[in-house]
Amino acid sequence: SASWASLGYPSDNREFKEWYPVDFIVEGHDQTRGWFYSLLACSTLVFNSTPYKCVAMHxxxxxxxxxxxxKSWGNYIAPEEVIEKYGRDVLRFYExxxxxxxxxxxSWKGVAETFSFMNILWNVYVFASTYMNLDRFDPSKWSIxxxxxxxxxxxxxxxxxxxxxxEKVTEAFENYYLHNAVKLLRDFMVEDVSRWYIRLIRRKTWIEEEAPEKLASYSALYNVLKTFLLLSAPIIPFTCESIYQYVFRFAEPNQPESIHMHKWPQLDKSWRNTELEEAMDVVKDIVEASAKVRQEAGLKLRQPLKCVFLRIPDESAGKLKPLTDVLKEQVNVKELFFxxxxxxxxxxxxxxxxxxxAIGREFRSKxxxxAEAIRRMSSDQINELISRQKYTLKVGEELLDIKPDHVSVKSELAEGFAYAELKNGVLYLDVRIDRMLQAEGLSRDVVRRIQxxxxxxxxxxDAYVEVYVKASNQETLxxxxxxxxxxxxxxxxxxxMFTLDEIPKTEYSKTWSLDGEELLIGINRLHSYL
Structure with missing residues (x-):
């Protein structure tokens, strides 16, 4: 049989003893009664044992x-066609x-979506390397x-x-659940790193001095991205090798020559904190709910608000206390109350x-x-009606007794608030905007346009600039x-410079519309960066 003949057996049994039976073989499902069966039958007849430990059937x-x-049906797509358009690693990851x-x-659409993921992955590494290089971060000096x-x-x-x-990717590989490993890696990079962690630490990267909290985040991000690269290397080897050479070997030249010469990452349980992970899931739920409330209220995510109230179980509130600052920043409020x-x-x-x-039957022409007097009843009057089962209202020049069956009582959220249901509680957002909040919201919109x-x-x-802004009215100014x-x-x-007049001629200018008002922004780069 080819399985042991390829090892030189029976003329030479040295490799046979070392490698037989093989760890696994891989074939298509058409080989269930073909190659899989032939190998098994021959080995059983000759050695009374299986020739392989595992079968991977694709x-x-x-x-x-x-x-x-x-080709004759016109639906054939060659791998080379996909590789030429998107690259080898995109095809590997997609499949x-x-x-x-x-x-x-x-599906070409599915391949394009995979390509989009690869761009997200690449941009995360570009972000990390850009700021770490600017700050001359040395990972060997600042370990986690x-x-x-x-x-x-x-x-x-x-x-x-x-x-x-x-832990989970290693488990998936060991059980040949490659699709699970790929999904875990994709979700981690997109949801946990790109859309969440970098969002949380971005402002730290703008701190110019060598602040300990910034170095701590750099160290954590460096460790996270390096581990991700090692886990992904078997799936997207070329992309991982490129990033490894330009980011990690550049930062630590004494590392192995290739990422594929590294050892597989080992689980370090000392860094596991399941309670913190669960608490962060609650934070994400709250942030998502607040975004929904803002959308319904017509408020931008960048618009700061006064406060948010959370009615959640005491146990959850206790777990969220260490994440209070994260919550306030991501919900974009000044205060948080449980x-x-x-x-x-x-x-x-x-x-x-x-x-x-009921009113018509009793009061007829009145x-x-x-009805109008009932609509004007205050909360205190309604409470008294409920408790005493009667309330005397002045209607015109008369005093009339109103009974509970004359009224339908419902609850409405106080003016200036909006709410959303959470998975395990309720969120209340104060959507009233005073002048200070209005100014802060406008400034963030302007910053976004200038950036x-x-x-x-x-x-x-790190380039410095000159900025000129022409406002359309005095209030905006x-x-x-x-x-x-x-x-x-x-x-x-x-x-x-802010002005109502014309701004000087600049290297680049653009007119923006913010909430119906036009702003003309002009920028000059400083000569030292020309």
């Missing part, structure tokens, strides 16, 4: 409708994310053990999630609606006036002046 690639691919033993219906005391809850959370990833059961009743007001059929223009100008992230220092600091403006 499916076939079909077209999008589920038909076999044939491996599907269940190994089932047929794959090839050395900076653990300076780590924020989000740093400890992502390190815990990374160890969870190591409510116990029943305490949110103060955020609701009772409203009385007339029961016209019914319209009585976008800096990107269009291909400015280095006043609001901008109140946040001058914040705007200048965020966009690295050495000179910042």
């Amino acid at each position: 499916g076939f690639v079909l077209d999008e409708t589920g038909r076999e691919m044939h 491996l994310q599907h269940t190994l033993w089932e047929d794959l219906r090839f 053990e050395q900076v653990k005391g300076f780590m924020s809850p989000e740093d400890l959370w992502i390190l815990s999630k990374t160890q969870h990833l190591v 409510l116990k059961a029943g305490e949110d009743e103060k955020l609701w007001v009772k409203v009385a609606e007339p029961n016209m059929s 019914a319209p006036a009585v 976008y223009m800096r990107k269009e100008m291909n400015l280095p992230v 006043n609001l901008l002046e109140e946040t001058r220092a914040y705007i200048a600091g965020e966009v690295r403006a050495k000179k910042l």
Whole structure:
């Protein structure tokens, strides 16, 4: 049989003793009664044992409708065609994310989505390397053990999630559930790293001095991205090798020559914190709910608000206390309050609606006036009606007794608040905006536009600029002046001018519409960066 003949047996049994039986063989499901069976039958007859420890049986690639691919049918797609358009690793990742033993219906849309993921992955590494290089971060000098005391809850959370990833991806590989490994890696990079952790630490990267909390986040991010790369190397080897050479070997030249020469990451349970992971899941739920409330209220995510109230179980509230700052920043509020059961009743007001059929029968021609008086009842009056089962209202010049059957009582959220249900509680958001919050919201919108223009100008992230802003009215100008220092600091403006008049000619200018008002923004890069 070819299985042992390839090892030189029976003329030479040295390799046979070392390698037989093999760890696994892989073939398509058409070989169940072919190669799989032939090897098993021959080995059983000759050695009374199986020739392999594991069989990995894969499916076939079909077209999008589920038909076999044939050139004569015009539905054949060569791997080279996909590789030429998207690259080898995109094709590998796309195929491996599907269940190994089932047929794959090839989809160009699915490949494009995988390509989008690869761009997210690449951008995360670009972000990390850009800021770490700017700050001359030395990973050998600042290990995660050395900076653990300076780590924020989000740093400890992502390190815990990374160890969870190591455990689950290793388990998936050992059981040949490659599709599970790919899904775990994709979700971790997109949801945990790109859309969450980097979002949480981005402001730290803008701190110019060598702050301990920034170094701690750099150390955590470096460890997370390196571990992810090692876990992903068998799936996307070329991408991982490229990133390894340009990011990690550059930072630590004494590392192995290739990422594929590294040892597989080992689980370190000392960094696991399941309670923190569960608490962060609650935080994500709250942030998602607050975003929904803002959308319904017509409020931008960048618009700061005064406060949020959370009515959640005491146990959950206790777990969230270390994440209070994360919650306030991501919900974008100044204050956060936890409510116990029943305490949110103060955020609701009772409203009385007339029961016209009962009022009509008793008050007849006076019914319209009585109905209007009922609609004007205050919460205290409604409470007295409920407790005493009667309340005397002045209707015109008369005093009339109103009974509970004359009124339908319902609760409405107090004016200026909005709410959303959580998985295990309720969120109340104060959506009232005073002048200070209005100014802060406007400044963030302006900063976002200036940052976008800096990107269009291909400015280095540490480049200083001059910025000129023409406002359309005095009120907007006043609001901008109140946040001058914040705007200048965020966009690295050495000179910042707000005016109602025409601005000087600049290297790049653009007109923006913000909530119906036009702002003309002009930017000059400073000569030292030309």
